Amino acid sequence: MPRVDRLSYDAWGPAELAAPARTELPVVPVERGLVLEDAETGWVGAVTRVEKSGGMHVMSLEDRNGRSRSFPLGFGFLIDGRPVRVGPPAVRKAPAVPIRTASGSVRVEGMRAQVAKASRIWVEGKHDAELVEKVWGDDLRVEGIVVEPLHGIDGLASAVSDFGPSPQRKLGILVDHLVKGSKESRIVAEAVATPGAAGNVLIVGHPYVDVWQAIKPSTLGIPAWPSVPRGMDWKTGVLKALGWPRSGAEDIGLGWQKLLGAVRTYADLEPSLLGRVEEVIDFLTA
16 A cells, blocks of 8 residues: 655645635625526516515516516525625615604604694685695694685685684684785785784785695796686696696696695795795794
8 A cells, every 4th residue: 555645645734625715695685676697597687576475585587678587585696797695675774753844843752733722724725725734734733723724715704703813712814816906905904804803813825826836846847837828727727738637626636636745845835935824823823
């Protein structure tokens, strides 16, 4: 039997004869749009859907021709030619609670809405009320102030009289298109002359035909609000100019919801509306 050279064996040593160290593959959380290549089949596609099936995550990869195939998450995938392990979707942290409300005021944390006070804010219609609620709702709940739509101001003086304003029961009223010489200005003059209104009723207004116009055009991605021909219903004309459905009340309501959905904070509204609403809130909470 040939002699084994101990020195030659030791020269190689256990380290030289051991298997190469295993490299840990980077883990990439799966997400929509991630482009992967299946190393076994060569299928290349973007992740379009991730779901759980039989206790495991399965993803759909759609290729450039719109065809899809499903694969289980794990090993066997390449990104730009480099092997990776595809992991479950990343756990996203809940967004931090903003320290300010949509109106820009400091958020009062942990405070429940106050019991409604006798004082009220009146606005012309449902859309006005929804816009005020979206931007100033947090502030108004803290103060216990309720916003109510009037559905028109033709009978404003009578409504104010029926309300019975007093130092403990004040009214703040926001009116559309309140400009000098308008029908609205005459209605307001009659309402503020109602007995008990002095010092207890504040009526303010913005110059726009409708509260829709109080949303900045830039918020909606348009250069300016459309010009509506005289004699055409203003909201219908706006929807027509925007290329949106306009066949009836339902379409107008849906159009308004799209406009309202673009509003996030006070910065999306015109200053001429912001100042008037803040004036009313200050009047009722002073």
